[in-house]
Amino acid sequence: MSNLRFALPSSGALFDGTLKLLDECDLSVRRANSRRYTADIPSLQGVDVLFQRQSDITIEIDGGSADIGVVGLDRYYESRLELGDTVLLHDGLGFGASKLVIAVPDAWLDVTSMADLADIALEFRAKGRDLRIACKYERLVKRFLNENDVNYVSMVHVSGGLEAAPVMGYADIIADITATGTTLRENGLRILVDGIVIESQSVIVGNGHALANDPEKLAHARQILEKIEASQRAQKYQRVTGDIQGESEDEVARQVMRRPELGGLDGPTISAVHTGKQNNWFTVQVLVRKSDLPDAVSHFRDLGGIGIAANDVQYVYRERCESYDRLVENLKPFKESGE
Amino acid sequence: MGQVRQTRLELAALTRNSAEKSLIINSTMTSQFEPVRRLPNMQDIGPTALAERDAAITTLRGVFGLRGYDRSETPILEQTELYIRKSGGALSSRLYGFLEPGGLDVSLRPEFTSAILRQIANTTASDGQIRLMYDGPVFRYARPEDEDGDKTRQFTQLGAEMIGAHAPSADGEVIAMALEGLEALGITGGRVVVGHVGVVVDALSEFNLSERAKLFLINNIGELKNGEVEEVSNKATALGFITEAVVDDAQAAADRERIASTIEQVLAEGMGVQFGKNTGVRTPAEIVARLSRKMSQVENPVDFKRALDMLVNLSQVSGPAVSALQQGEAVLSSAGVSADLISNLGEVLESAEIEGVSSDRLNIDFGMARGIAYYTGMLFDIYLDDAHSETLGGGGRYDGLTRALGYDRDVPSLGFAYNLEAVIAAIGSTDNASDEITMISPEAEGSIAEAVAKAKDLRANGQRSAIEFQSLNDPSEDQVT
Numbered sequence: 001m002s003n004l005r006f007a008l009p010s011s012g013a014l015f016d017g018t019l020k021l022l023d024e025c026d027l028s029v030r031r032a033n034s035r036r037y038t039a040d041i042p043s044l045q046g047v048d049v050l051f052q053r054q055s056d057i058t059i060e061i062d063g064g065s066a067d068i069g070v071v072g073l074d075r076y077y078e079s080r081l082e083l084g085d086t087v088l089l090h091d092g093l094g095f096g097a098s099k100l101v102i103a104v105p106d107a108w109l110d111v112t113s114m115a116d117l118a119d120i121a122l123e124f125r126a127k128g129r130d131l132r133i134a135c136k137y138e139r140l141v142k143r144f145l146n147e148n149d150v151n152y153v154s155m156v157h158v159s160g161g162l163e164a165a166p167v168m169g170y171a172d173i174i175a176d177i178t179a180t181g182t183t184l185r186e187n188g189l190r191i192l193v194d195g196i197v198i199e200s201q202s203v204i205v206g207n208g209h210a211l212a213n214d215p216e217k218l219a220h221a222r223q224i225l226e227k228i229e230a231s232q233r234a235q236k237y238q239r240v241t242g243d244i245q246g247e248s249e250d251e252v253a254r255q256v257m258r259r260p261e262l263g264g265l266d267g268p269t270i271s272a273v274h275t276g277k278q279n280n281w282f283t284v285q286v287l288v289r290k291s292d293l294p295d296a297v298s299h300f301r302d303l304g305g306i307g308i309a310a311n312d313v314q315y316v317y318r319e320r321c322e323s324y325d326r327l328v329e330n331l332k333p334f335k336e337s338g339e
Numbered sequence: 340m341g342q343v344r345q346t347r348l349e350l351a352a353l354t355r356n357s358a359e360k361s362l363i364i365n366s367t368m369t370s371q372f373e374p375v376r377r378l379p380n381m382q383d384i385g386p387t388a389l390a391e392r393d394a395a396i397t398t399l400r401g402v403f404g405l406r407g408y409d410r411s412e413t414p415i416l417e418q419t420e421l422y423i424r425k426s427g428g429a430l431s432s433r434l435y436g437f438l439e440p441g442g443l444d445v446s447l448r449p450e451f452t453s454a455i456l457r458q459i460a461n462t463t464a465s466d467g468q469i470r471l472m473y474d475g476p477v478f479r480y481a482r483p484e485d486e487d488g489d490k491t492r493q494f495t496q497l498g499a500e501m502i503g504a505h506a507p508s509a510d511g512e513v514i515a516m517a518l519e520g521l522e523a524l525g526i527t528g529g530r531v532v533v534g535h536v537g538v539v540v541d542a543l544s545e546f547n548l549s550e551r552a553k554l555f556l557i558n559n560i561g562e563l564k565n566g567e568v569e570e571v572s573n574k575a576t577a578l579g580f581i582t583e584a585v586v587d588d589a590q591a592a593a594d595r596e597r598i599a600s601t602i603e604q605v606l607a608e609g610m611g612v613q614f615g616k617n618t619g620v621r622t623p624a625e626i627v628a629r630l631s632r633k634m635s636q637v638e639n640p641v642d643f644k645r646a647l648d649m650l651v652n653l654s655q656v657s658g659p660a661v662s663a664l665q666q667g668e669a670v671l672s673s674a675g676v677s678a679d680l681i682s683n684l685g686e687v688l689e690s691a692e693i694e695g696v697s698s699d700r701l702n703i704d705f706g707m708a709r710g711i712a713y714y715t716g717m718l719f720d721i722y723l724d725d726a727h728s729e730t731l732g733g734g735g736r737y738d739g740l741t742r743a744l745g746y747d748r749d750v751p752s753l754g755f756a757y758n759l760e761a762v763i764a765a766i767g768s769t770d771n772a773s774d775e776i777t778m779i780s781p782e783a784e785g786s787i788a789e790a791v792a793k794a795k796d797l798r799a800n801g802q803r804s805a806i807e808f809q810s811l812n813d814p815s816e817d818q819v820t
Contacts, residue, residue: 082379082483107618110630113578115551120621123629129620146432151423172619188617193577 003048004220007060007069010037010051014202017095018070024314025227046220055079058205061086067210067217068224074100074177074200078137085209087330090225090323094232096202097179100137102144102195104173105166106188114148114194117173121152124172130154134162134171137197141175144197163187204228211327212334225323230315237265237316238293241285242300242308243273252282255303262288262296265316287313379483380492390773391763392495395524396474399497399757402523406516408472408499413454415476419446421453425713425743427558433479435492447478452713452737452754453744455500460746468503474759491760498734498756505751507683510717510736511690517721517732517755518696524766528724529731530700531691532657534707535684536735537716538667539653545676546646548638552580556650561708564654572647580643649674654706660688663703687717713737719755723765731765732757777804 008029009015022029022041029049031039039049050066057069058076062084070093080086104111111120121131134156135141145153156171163183165171177200178184181191204225211218246252249270256270257263264286273281284305288296293310300308377383384392400410416439423431426449436446448454451473459469474497481487499516501509514531521529539560543553555578559571575581618626652670656663664685668678688701707718718735722728734755741750777797781790790806797804 083376105617105619107623108621108626110626110633115555115578116633119629143432146423146434147428149428149431151431166619167617169619172621194574 002214002217003046004068004217005048005050005066006041006224007050007052007057007066009054009057009070012054014054014070014072014096015051017093017202021093021095021228021231025224025231026314027224027227044220044223046216047224058086061205061207064207064210066207068204068206068221070202070204072096072098072200073203074098074137074140074198076203076205077198078140080205085207085334086205087208087211087327087334088203089206089221089327090204090228093202093204093228097200098177099179099199100140100175100177100197101181101184101191102133102141102173102175102197103184103189103191106185106190108190111192113192114150117192117195118149118151121150125152131173132156132171133173133175134158134165135175136162136177137175140197148194163189206327208331208334212331213336218331221327222321222324225327226317226321227315229321229323230317233316233318234313236289237287237313238290238310239285239287239313240293240296240300240308240310241283242305243281244284244300244303244305245280246282247280249282252284252303256284256286256299259295259299262286262292262299264288287316378492380481380490382491382493386773388763391766392759395759395763395766396497398523399520400472400474402520403472403499403516406470406512408470411455411458411471411473412475413448413451413458413473415448416445417448417454419444421457421744422446422449424453424745425740426450426453427713430479433481435478435480449477449479451475451477451496451498451756452500453740455754456502456740456750456752457744459500459502460741460744460750468501470499470501472499473497495759496732496756497759498732498754500752500754502750502752504753506690507686507717508690508693510687510753511692511694511696513734513753513755514687514691514701514719515694515696517719517734517757518700520757521721521731521762521765524762526723526731526762526765530702530722530725530727531696531719532702532704532707532722532727533660533684533688533717533719534704535681535687535717536714538680538684538705539650540715541680542649542653542671542674542676543646546649547642548646551633552638552643552646555580556646560650560654560706563651564706564708568651575643575647580638581640581647645674649676657704657706658702660698660701660703663705664688667703667705684717713740713743715739717753721755721757729761730758731761774803777802778807779804780807 008018019029026043027041028043029039030042031049031051037051039051041047041049050060052060052066052069054071054075057066057071058079059081060066061069062081064085068089073091076086076088102114102117104117108120111117117131124131131150131153133141133145133153135158138155142153142155145151156165158165158171162174162176164187165174166189167187174189175197176184178191184191206221211221244252244255246255249272252270253268256268266287269285270282273283275281284300286296297308297310419434419436422434430449434446434449436444439445455471455473459471474495476493477496478493479487480492481490483489499513501513514533518529518531521527536557539557540553543556548556555575559574562571572581649670652674653667656666656670658666664681667681667684671678671680684703688698688703691701692698707720714735715738716736718733720733721731723731732755734753736751736753738749738751740752741748779790779794779797781787784790784793787806794804794806
């Protein structure tokens with residue numbers, strides 16, 4: 001039994017996004033100072049936070065020196081060892097969205113699709129040279145090119161500033177991460193219409209072996225997953241409260257439920273308002289999707305509602321934690337029998 | 340002399356040191372390192388399974404041998420190029436490729452056909468007919484989340500190639516032999532589903548389409564068969580095969596003229612002005628030349644849509660040969676395409692029946708998609724029964740493969756391969772257990788010499804025998820205790 005080692009990206013968009021997400025889940029990370037690579041989560045004992053370079057997190061989890069971690073899906077697929085024990089715990093934390101794309105010089109007017117690129121690669125080959133691609137994520141890119149019959153390619157290793165490679169002349173085309181495509185456009189590059197290698201966002205991965213065989217670690221991982229899932233779900237909902245007049249709780253409930261889609265996630269909560277004068281006011285609370293909020297307010301008004309207010313909610317829990325259930329299923333092969 | 344002696348002493352000391360060092364390493368190995376695991380989706384194969392495989396291989400070689408097929412072998416390792424020339428992305432993205440010590444880009448073979456044809460093209464110039472068979476391991480990688488993610492990445496293929504035969508009867512022979520092999524192994528319910536790439540290609544040729552558009556449609560026939568028409572249409576729209584604007588031939592012609600004049604202007608004024616400076620290693624002239632080539636091939640979206648509709652209908656035609664052939668003809672006729680295209684497929688099936696394959700074991704599927712792009716004519720999959728749950732192998736005709744591999748002639752060729760592990764699983768349990776081994780104990784015999792002599796006698800009589808060494812003391816144990 002030991003602490004759960006939780007690896008977080010030490011910089012960049014994923015660093016900011018992860019800390020914000022954990023704040024929202026009351027799992028704020030406490031770090032003595034920003035140069036320290038270790039930290040803890042005061043509200044969750046038994047968890048050691050390790051700040052790591054994003055490129056190392058999957059490798060550390062594969063190797064067992066961290067138990068779970070936040071990483072980009074693209075990075076995970078690129079650097080995981082399939083022999084390792086890494087499993088996907090959460091498939092979308094909602095930040096760090098990006099695409100790995102194939103882009104060509106804008107002036108290549110004749111090249112719009114991967115089929116064109118396959119053609120160009122053959123033309124290059126006929127002239128005795130390979131199409132040179134500067135890229136991040138060589139494994140993912142090579143496979144994608146092969147799948148699209150772009151075969152005569154040589155990979156050019158570039159550290160940073162990929163976009164400049166075609167202008168500088170050390171590559172013909174590039175495969176790069178982009179969120180909006182603006183930087184590519186500004187550098188005279190154009191994404192091929194079917195040139196998306198992978199659409200990625202931040203995910204949580206974990207060492208299946210460590211989680212399956214250490215109940216304490218698994219329990220901590222569960223708490224983190226539960227809170228993240230409930231918090232993410234809560235962002236889609238608002239609680240609407242209002243006072244509605246009626247003969248009884250049942251009668252008010254019936255009126256509210258005339259629009260079942262606005263009756264809340266599990267039906268309305270109704271309680272009597274004790275004004276001292278009239279006893280036929282009831283406070284009604286429903287949890288509705290944010291997109292249904294205007295409808296819910298109108299519905300309350302139609303029922304003569306007053307004092308209508310809407311609040312954000314922090315967590316919405318369902319009967320089961322889906323990501324935890326999935327995890328338990330995924331951990332079965334790692335369970336050591338007997339000893 | 341003194342010098343030499345000292346060197347010897349040093350050497351001895353060195354040897355002793357390294358021996359001690361290796362002892363230290365050995366004693367710490369177990370605690371420091373985890374055991375090396377087998378690669379995922381690879382298998383160790385034990386004596387029973389190997390005996391089963393050997394027996395099946397012997398039987399199948401016998402069946403093919405009687406039909407005049409000789410054995411052939413090619414290297415497991417080949418230049419990667421051999422497999423990417425004509426295989427298509429579905430196979431080339433699954434290669435186990437790496438840089439070998441000599442600096443060449445090589446891959447473990449994912450199939451035999453390309454290598455066998457290379458062998459033939461290199462070694463014979465005759466136009467005669469050649470029949471070859473082969474067996475051995477092949478390697479195909481799949482990611483855990485892929486459709487084949489749980490399949491073994493190394494498996495055994497046993498197959499045959501017939502080179503130099505045009506006639507549909509040759510196709511019939513190959514189909515019949517595939518079923519005959521299964522029967523020899525006791526699998527009597529084998530079924531064959533036959534498709535035809537040639538029919539699809541020829542039918543598409545009757546529309547006014549570019550090679551690019553034709554290739555797109557052929558590559559997506561599997562999706563169309565699965566009813567993913569909308570997805571394919573979306574892809575076609577993204578690639579510009581389908582335009583959303585109302586099609587007006589006059590307008591389209593005017594557009595083309597306008598673009599052509601822009602290109603001329605660009606050529607006159609220089610590329611940089613219009614389209615940015617960076618053309619890389621390609622010259623502006625090369626880009627414009629290819630662009631105009633591409634534009635001259637731009638299809639009329641109406642033609643593309645008609646071809647797509649025809650393929651949607653054709654991909655749905657499957658079932659017993661006679662009715663499927665009729666339905667296929669009907670689809671082609673209603674699309675305005677000559678129904679004669681199907682006649683080759685009819686002849687292939689007829690010749691299989693002449694070989695003795697009953698028609699209820701032959702089904703047609705016009706929507707059959709095969710990941711390997713080199714097929715040009717008939718292609719087929721072999722199934723255990725009518726349920727078509729798991730394929731036991733497959734094959735087809737690939738008349739253009741030799742040219743694609745770089746040789747200056749097309750050699751008509753066809754063949755098929757079994758997935759041997761799937762075939763053996765279909766046989767079910769067989770009695771291939773090896774004979775018992777008689778164990779001889781030196782203790783009981785009196786001495787090692789007597790035990791060895793007894794074992795020799797037994798072996799001379801063809802009986803398996805081995806010495807039981809466990810009863811002898813292990814001297815290392817004495818030291819430890």
